[in-house]
Amino acid sequence: MIRPRIVLAKPGLDGHDRGVKVVAMGLRDAGAEVIYLGLRVRPEQLVAAALAEDASVVGISVLSGAHVPITRQILAAMRDAGLEASLVVGGTIPAADVRVLCDLGAAAVFPSGVLLPEVVSGVLAIARARAA
C-alpha cells in the first residue's frame, strides 16, 4: 500500500508547536510520510511545498485565535494554485468555530481535547479517501 503523504505546518506567527509535532510523530508511527515545514509558514510556501511533495493532505495548527482568517487565506492560496489536497486544521479552536472552518472548506477540524488516536485515524481516513 502506498504511504499517504501529509504536509504539516504552523502558519501565522504562533510558535506553540507541541501539538503539531506530536501529531506528526503519531502519523509517522501510523505509517504516513510526514513533511513538517516548521513555523511561520506563509500560505504560498505551504502550497508550493504541498505541490512539490505531492501531498494528499495539508495540516495546519493554530493556537493564537487567528484560525479563521488563516484558514481562509490558505484555502484561497490552495485554490489559486490548483492544489487538490484536503486541508485539516488543529489547535485551540472553540466548538462554535469548528462549523465555521468546515463551512469555509476544511475537510476536518481537531480542536483541543481530541485525543491523538482520533486525530491520526481521522487524517489517515481523509488521505485514503483521496487516494481511492
Next chain:
Amino acid sequence: MAADGAAAPEAVTTDSGIPVAPVYTAADVAGTPEDLSARLGLPGQPPFTRGPYQSMYRGRLWTMRQFAGYGSAEDTNARFRFLLGQGQTALSVAFDLPTQLGYDSADEIARPEVGRTGVAIDSADDMADLFGGLPLGQISVNFTINATAPIILATYLVAAERQGVARSQLTGTLQNDILKEFLARKAYMYPPGPSLRLAADVIEFAADALPRFNPISITGYHAREAGCNAIQELALTMASAIAYCAELTGRGLDFDRFAPRLSFHFATTLDLFEEVAKLRAARRMWYAIATERFGATNPEAARLRFFSGNSGSTLTAQQPLNNVIRSTIQCLGAVLGGAQSIHVMGYDEAFQLPSEEAVRLSLRTQQIIGLETGVSRTADPLAGSYFVEHLTDEIEARAWDILAEIDALGGAASALERGVPQSWITQAAYQAERDIAEGRRPKVGVNIYATPAEDDPSQLIEPARSDPALAERQIARTASRQARRDARACAQALDQLRAVTSFGQNVMPALVDAARAGATVGEMAGVFRAEFGEFREPAPW
C-alpha cells in the same frame, strides 16, 4: 490497583520519574540533623532553600499578577483598570504576536494576528496610551516579551518619561529570556548568538539605569509546558542563567552588581510535593552556582526570586470547570514553594483566550489561598517533612547531572544549536500524549469519568470574538503617527541604531532615542533583522 493483576506492579514514581516509597522516615533524609540544617538555612539566609526573605508572606503576600492584554492599547488599559479595581497588585502585559516578533500591524503576515494574543504595540505612542492614567512610578509592570524585549523596554522608558517618572522609580520585570524561545516558546527572530547579545545589552543597561527593575526572568516554564519534566525544567533554567551570566561577566561586569536583579520563572504543575521540592531545590542550586561558579560575595546575588506560572498544558477542554480545581492546587504549590509572584490560568484557556469571568476567578483563587487558608502565616511550612526533604535532595542531585550534560555540550546556547534539549521535549510530549490516549495516566474528564461531548459545557460557551476592524484601525493610527513625526529626526535615530548595532555597542541608548523619535517596532526590529538575519529551526527529527 496492581494487587488484583498478575502483571508485575509498575514502579510508583513522581511525574518526573523519581521512585516514591509507601512511607518516609528520618532515615530517608541524608546526613545528620545538623547536615539538614546546613542544607536549608533559615528563610532569608543562605543557601535560601527556605525562601529569599526572612518574613516571607507574613511580611507581604506574593504579588498577584494576572497576565492580560488584547486588542488596542485602550482596550488593554481598560482591562488593567478592571484588574486593579478587583484587587490585583501589579500588571502583566500580554503582547500580540506581531509585537513579539517585530512586525508592525500593517505587515502582511501580521494582519490576522493583530491584537489577538495580547495588545498591539506599534510605537512609544501606543505604549503611552497603554498606561494612560496609570502611574508608572507606583505600579510594578511585567512584560512578557523576548525577541523584541530591548525595543519594548525602550518604548516603555519613553512612556515613563512622558509621565515625568524617573527611571530609578520604575519597578517590574522584562521577560527578556531569549534562550528559552529557541528551547520551547519559539518566538525568536535572530540566531542565538546575536539574540544573547541583545538580552545582555538590556541587563547591562539596567544595571546602571534601572536599579529597581528586573531586566530578565530566566525560565524553564515554557520547556515544561512543551513537554519536559520538573528536573529537566530546573536544569535548563540554571543552564540558561549560567549562559547569561557568563556573557555579562565576559564583558567585564561585576556579578555581585547585576545578579541581584536577575529573576526566575518556573512552572507549577499538579504533582504537588514534587513541585514544592523543585522550587526549594532551585533556590539552593542557584546559591551554589552564584557563589561557586561566579564567586558571588553579595548574598543578594545568590538569592533566587521567582514568578510562578500555573501550567496550561495540564488543563483540559473537556469539563472545563475541573480546571478550577487543577489551578487551585497549582497555585497552592507555588505558595508552599515560596513564589514571589503568581499567575493562575483561566479555566477556559484550553479552548479560548480567557474570558473576563475566568480571569476574575483566577485572581479570586489567589486571594482565597492568601487570605482564607492560613498557608501564608509561616515560611516554608513543609520544611523538615521526610518526604519533601528527600525529594528536594533527589531533584537537586538529578538536576546537577543534567546540567553537567548541558555543560558537556558546551553550555545552553550550544546545546540549543544542536537541538538536544528540544528533542528531549518533543519526545516527552509525544510520550505524555500517548500515556493519556492509552490510559496509563489518568486525566479526569478525558480518559476517565468522561462525559459525552454534546453534554460538555465547553461546547456551549460562545467564543469571545475579536473586533474585525481592530487591525484596520491600528494600521491607520500608526500610519497617521508616522506621517506626523519628524521624519528626519527619526531616520537619523534609526541610522544611529544601525551604527551601534554593527559596531557591537550597547543598543539601549540608541533604541530609546529611536523610540522617542517615533520609530515603529517594525522599523527598529528591521535594523536588527538586516544586521543579524533571521533564524530558522533545524528539523526536529
